Amino acid sequence: MAIIKVINLGTLQFDCRMAGAEKDELVILLHGFPETSIMWTALMADLIPKGFFCLAPNMRGYSKNACPKGKKHYTIEKLGQDILDLATAIGKDKFHLIAHDWGAVIGWYLAYHFPTKILSYTALSVPHLKGFFQALQTDPDQQQRSNYIKLLVIPFIAEYKIRKNDFKLFRKLWKHSREVELEDYIKTFQEKKVLTAALNYYRANFGKTRTEEIGEIEIPTLFIWGNTDMAIGAKGVALSHQYLTGPYTFLEIDAGHWLMQTSYTAILPPILKHLNTHRTY
Template sequence: MQETIKVKIDDLIFDCRTDGDKENELVIFLHGWPETSYMWKKLMSHFSEKGFYCVAPNLRGYSKDACPKGKKHYSLDKLAKDILGISKFLNTQKFHLVGHDWGAIIGWKIVHDYQDRILSWTGISVPHYQAFGKAIVADTEQRKMSQYVKNFQLPYLPEEGIRKDDFKILRKLWKNSEPSEIDDYLKVFRNPKQLTASINYYRSNYTLLKKAAKDTILGDINVPTLFIWGKKDIAIGSYAVNESHQYMKNDYEFIELDSGHWLIQTKYHELENAITKHVLKYQSVT
């Protein structure tokens, strides 16, 4: 049975959706933008039935009581440390990690910086962000795809555009989502403070991503990795994906699907099968 628990880390309180027996091996699921932990509900039910304890936080800014003001509070360092704080709260040293979109970006940071904590890693849609950052600068296609990221650097205007016509822009992105899922998302994005916090992910880390074209912002990945990407993705092109493979120094599987960015909604069964196989392969011996 799924329930939401409160996880306090310093002055922040995270809303974390959970499923399964907390004595079982932990899988943490990280959502992206513009979604919430609700996106993982079906997959969490599946993994809890497989004997895992599943936890999906509403990330910093998406949890109402973990929503500090100012873009400085949304750096990748802080976003990654939040997840380590949640694992500490759960008294869990090692865990499996699954992330989509911004959840994937945060995940790459975690599995690089805290590799001894990771049993397996599944990134969805967004590749290693050294490769992604390089692509934003070096690849014409990716620059066009990421123009919205540049636009998000402006104050106020992005929020106004997103709210226009009852979140028409976001509703287009959610066309494959269930009504109950959309209702959950809107609980976050209708709150002005939380909407701005979600855009601050882009504002806080844009300079870092562009720096990747000349400098190393993230190194090799030394944990078992599964990366899944849809070749019709409107936000992530093939240049970034192909550049990403070189950083994988442990067991690595890449799956390309005939779909777009919202894979959990459009290719659920393919994701369920691939992630289950990957996680079970690296399940720790008990």
């Protein structure tokens, strides 16, 4: 069973779900938007008996005492460094990485820039960033799917619309979540500074992620995509494969964006196989 532990990184305090024996290989799990680390509890419970130690942080902006004010604090470089520092803080030099949505964006950044730190990478829903942004620039379908971002980057207006009618917009996205997850999400986003911080991921990075610097991925990678994903179209997925030059497995399933909630039984076996194939002991 996961426990919540606070890990201090300088002046920031990260609320982290941790489970398993610390002697085992580390798996770090990164949540997306608009969720928290509670989305990973089922997977963590299945990884522990397989000999993995799990760390799932509420990332920068989602931990109530790790919400620095201003979008400059939410660049991809800072978000990525947090993950490396969390691993160091618990005495681990290397780790497996599993990530969804915005967590996967951070994951692709780490997989390219810090390959010696990552034993294996599992990305859910979001493809290699260069492929995605190429599709966003050229593919009308992806442009339409990403229209929602235009709202999220507008200060104050986005916050107002999201909070309207008791988070009606978010509740539509959470319709597949368990009650315990829903309660955690509402509690988290009711913190005024948390919602703005989460939106700052878009405001600090959208169009500025320097995707040309995120090139070929050589570490072992598993990418799982649902072909009815509302946010990620087929073009970006197809364009991404060329940048995976190391051991690479792609799995397309009949599902939408929220793979942990709707397709867990389908994604668990390939995730376990990927981790076991690339573990070091």
